[in-house]
Amino acid sequence: MGKTDLDKVLQNYGAAWNATDASERATLLAASFAKDGLYCDPSARVEGRTALVAHIGGMQEGMPGALLELTSGPDTHHGFVRFHWHLRGADGAVAITGLDCCTLADDGRLQQVIGFFGEVPALQ
Amino acid sequence: MGKTDLDKVLQNYGAAWNATDASERATLLAASFAKDGLYCDPSARVEGRTALVAHIGGMQEGMPGALLELTSGPDTHHGFVRFHWHLRGADGAVAITGLDCCTLADDGRLQQVIGFFGEVPALQ
Numbered sequence: 001m002g003k004t005d006l007d008k009v010l011q012n013y014g015a016a017w018n019a020t021d022a023s024e025r026a027t028l029l030a031a032s033f034a035k036d037g038l039y040c041d042p043s044a045r046v047e048g049r050t051a052l053v054a055h056i057g058g059m060q061e062g063m064p065g066a067l068l069e070l071t072s073g074p075d076t077h078h079g080f081v082r083f084h085w086h087l088r089g090a091d092g093a094v095a096i097t098g099l100d101c102c103t104l105a106d107d108g109r110l111q112q113v114i115g116f117f118g119e120v121p122a123l124q
Numbered sequence: 125m126g127k128t129d130l131d132k133v134l135q136n137y138g139a140a141w142n143a144t145d146a147s148e149r150a151t152l153l154a155a156s157f158a159k160d161g162l163y164c165d166p167s168a169r170v171e172g173r174t175a176l177v178a179h180i181g182g183m184q185e186g187m188p189g190a191l192l193e194l195t196s197g198p199d200t201h202h203g204f205v206r207f208h209w210h211l212r213g214a215d216g217a218v219a220i221t222g223l224d225c226c227t228l229a230d231d232g233r234l235q236q237v238i239g240f241f242g243e244v245p246a247l248q
Contacts, residue, residue, distance in 0.1 A: 007248075040201070040202050040204065041201070042201040042202075045202050070247065071247060072244040072245060072246065072247055073244070073245035073246060073247055073248050074245070075240055075244050075245055077164075077165070077166040077240075078164050078166075078169050080164065080225075080238045080240075082223070082225065082240050082244060083244065084244055099206070099244075101204075101206065101225035101238065114204045114225065116199055116201075116204075116206050120196040120197070120199050120206060120207065120208055120223075121196060121197035121198070121199055122196065122197060123194065123195060123196055123197055124131075124197050
């Protein structure tokens with residue numbers, strides 16, 4: 001998969017988090033997230049694309065007007081990808097910063113998205 | 125698995141990268157890395173613990189006196205872990221900084237270690 005394809009996948013994936021219409025989210029995730037993909041962040045473990053469409057809807061209900069933005073380019077090797085993002089609240093302030101570490105499916109869609117929030121803890 | 129166990133796993137895993145004796149590396153990885161685990165960074169995809177023992181030996185030959193140090197605490201949820209590290213050359217200067225995103229096996233050892241080098245690319 002070329003860089004352009006990965007950029008397109010991530011663009012569709014990010015747009016899915018901002019789409020308030022469930023059928024639009026389903027279309028965007030169909031183009032970017034495997035049907036049996038896994039999404040997991042500190043707050044939720046979500047199995048499958050259909051469940052992720054619903055999970056994003058729940059996030060939007062809990063945080064109306066939230067906007068997800070990718071804040072770095074993707075760093076990729078051997079079918080793995082990392083990128084940074086943040087989620088702004090309706091007031092425009094950054095509410096959560098995050099890092100997603102992903103595994104790509106053979107067809108280039110996201111098979112696994114593991115999210116981490118905020119900064120890495122300091123060394124103890 | 126509790127925090128103490130994860131700390132111990134990561135301590136043994138980090139020590140394995142600094143052990144110049146292959147049998148010592150094998151012992152340290154047996155305590156921290158699954159037998160059929162996957163290690164993958166931008167420079168290498170290494171399948172299995174035995175192959176990782178050899179891979180680390182190759183790194184040490186190419187970079188004598190190198191020292192791996194974990195530089196953050198682990199950030200963990202749902203059996204996934206991230207932490208930062210750096211590799212110092214024999215002169216003490218940091219040669220590579222990295223982030224490892226890991227999956228834990230059910231017994232708490234590392235099942236998958238996906239490493240990324242340096243900073244995440246800027247947004248294009």
